[in-house]
Amino acid sequence: MELTELHHRLIEQLRNGLPICPHPYAVIANTLGITEEGVISALDQLIENGLINRFGMILHHRALGYQANAMCVFDVPDPMAADIGRAMARLPYVTLCYRRERVAGVWPFNLYCMIHGRDKHTVRAQIRHMTARLDLCDMPQKVLFSKRCFAQRAGKYGAVPFTAKNMAGGQHGSA
Amino acid sequence: MQERLSPTQQQLIEAFQRGFPTTSRPFATIAEQIGSDEGSVMAAFADLKNKGYLARIGATYATGRVGASTLAAMEVPQSELEKVAEKISRFTEINHNYEREDKLNLWFVITGATRNDLVRTVEAIEAETGHTVHLMPMIEHYRLDLGFNLQWN
Numbered sequence: 270m271e272l273t274e275l276h277h278r279l280i281e282q283l284r285n286g287l288p289i290c291p292h293p294y295a296v297i298a299n300t301l302g303i304t305e306e307g308v309i310s311a312l313d314q315l316i317e318n319g320l321i322n323r324f325g326m327i328l329h330h331r332a333l334g335y336q337a338n339a340m341c342v343f344d345v346p347d348p349m350a351a352d353i354g355r356a357m358a359r360l361p362y363v364t365l366c367y368r369r370e371r372v373a374g375v376w377p378f379n380l381y382c383m384i385h386g387r388d389k390h391t392v393r394a395q396i397r398h399m400t401a402r403l404d405l406c407d408m409p410q411k412v413l414f415s416k417r418c419f420a421q422r423a424g425k426y427g428a429v430p431f432t433a434k435n436m437a438g439g440q441h442g443s444a
Numbered sequence: 445m446q447e448r449l450s451p452t453q454q455q456l457i458e459a460f461q462r463g464f465p466t467t468s469r470p471f472a473t474i475a476e477q478i479g480s481d482e483g484s485v486m487a488a489f490a491d492l493k494n495k496g497y498l499a500r501i502g503a504t505y506a507t508g509r510v511g512a513s514t515l516a517a518m519e520v521p522q523s524e525l526e527k528v529a530e531k532i533s534r535f536t537e538i539n540h541n542y543e544r545e546d547k548l549n550l551w552f553v554i555t556g557a558t559r560n561d562l563v564r565t566v567e568a569i570e571a572e573t574g575h576t577v578h579l580m581p582m583i584e585h586y587r588l589d590l591g592f593n594l595q596w597n
Contacts, residue, residue, distance in 0.1 A: 272510070277557070280510065286500025289489045291469055291482065293501075309466050316466070320510045321503040322588050325464035326457060330592055332496045333457075340544065340551070351584065358587035366586040369515060372578045376517070376548065379583075385592065413544040413551075420533040420541035423502055424555035426511030 270318040275303070279311050281427030286327075329421065335385040337392045337414060341399075342378035344371075344409040350380050356403050357382050362395045377409060389414060448495070452480060452488045457497075461592070464501060504589045507582050512562050513539075513555045514581040517548040518573070525549065528573050537565045548578065 278301055287293040294312075295305040315321045330338070345353055350368045357380075358366040365383040382399075386392035392414075400406050449457070455478055465473040471489070472482040492498040507513060520528045525543065532552055533541050541552040554569075556562045566577045 280503070280505075283502050286502045287464075287470075289471070289486050289493065289501075291471065291486075293470065294466070294468065305468060309468070312466050315503070315510075320506055322506045323462050323504045324466075325461045325501065326492075327499045327502050327504070328457065328461065328592055329496055329499050333592060335592065338542075351586070354584070354586035363587060364592075365589060367582050368584045368586070369580040369582050372580060375578055376580065381515075381580075382587075411546065413546045415551075416543040416545060417529075418542050419529040420538055420552070421499065422539050423500065424505065424511070424513060424539040424553070425537050426505055426513070426555055426557060 270314065270320065272320075273311075275301070275307070275311055276315060277427040279308065279315075279427070281425075284423040284425065284427075286423075327423075330385050331418065334387060337384075337386045337389045339384045339386075339389075339392045339396065340413045340415070341382050341384065341396060342411050342413070343380040343405060344377045345380050345405075347379065353403060353405070354380055354382075357399065360395075360399055360402070362386065362392075363399070378411065449492075449497070450488065452478070452484065453492055453497075456485070456488060456492070457592075506588070507585055511555060511557050512559045513553055514562055514579050516552050516554050516566070517578045517580065518550045518552075518575050519548050520550050520573075520575055522549075528575065531572055532569060535565060535569065537561070 279297070282297050282300060288296045290296060292305065294308045298305045298308045301308065316324055354366050354368055357363050362384050363382045364385050367381045368379055369381055371377055371379050384392050384395055386395060396412060456474070459478070460474065464470060467473045469482065471485045475482045475485045489498065489501070505511065529541060529543065529550055532538055532550070537555055539553050539555050541550070543549055544551050554562050554565050556565060566579065570577055
């Protein structure tokens with residue numbers, strides 16, 4: 270699916286979240302200068318084509334009681350990464366799982382998973398379960414718990430290339 | 445924390461982290477589905493927002509299919525960490541920025557419409573902070589963001 274300028278502008282608008290009012294799509298339509306139907310159909314296209322993988326409530330996990338957030342990283346042989354990653358993704362406590370590029374001389378790890386849990390003790394037990402279950406004990410690995418959260422907000426994926434507002438505005442305004 | 449959520453709010457969190465209705469009156473659609481009314485549903489959402497549980501009603505995107513993004517990390521002396529983190533958070537291209545327990549102690553996600561935008565942001569961050577940004581772009585995903593359970597695993 271080819272993204273149109275409208276999709277980009279819609280994506281940019283959605284960063285602020287849907288307003289909580291009876292006709293939220295009409296409010297966005299107003300800002301974009303199109304009809305409510307136009308907004309809804311563009312949004313449906315993004316969802317149906319899987320470009321939006323989730324549309325709904327985006328929660329602050331710390332407020333919900335998920336106080337411990339561990340990023341577990343492993344250095345696994347590249348040919349094995351997909352099999353291990355898929356097995357990891359099936360564990361109920363793994364919330365995200367990716368293969369990433371290593372950084373030569375700095376960061377040898379290529380497989381990442383996130384575990385969000387109530388507390389560090391619980392998460393550590395889950396990590397032990399995972400490494401035993403997937404036979405990862407001998408792989409170089411690290412667990413990086415998060416400490417302070419300095420920012421958690423929507424990504425800036427929409428290009429807004431053709432509007433005067435964008436051309437005039439500074440790039441790094443406060444969010 | 446969860447004790448303070450009303451039954452309606454718990455129901456909303458369980459049901460609408462995905463599949464939020466794209467109807468003309470989505471809160472009325474939700475009300476119909478859960479046996480409530482539009483006003484009560486909007487009030488429940490507004491309250492979740494005010495109490496800091498709800499960041500927004502919005503979208504998460506399939507990495508690599510919409511725009512560009514990469515995980516990035518930096519090694520920052522502890523004494524500078526707060527100042528550097530604040531500088532980085534000021535870039536609107538940053539969507540997550542966390543202190544983590546490691547020598548590489550500041551981890552953030554850089555987003556942009558294109559890969560060139562990412563490169564420009566990295567250069568700007570390095571210029572502004574004086575620290576090297578290490579990039580760990582995604583090669584493949586095995587599990588995407590599906591939202592959170594209220595029940596503990």
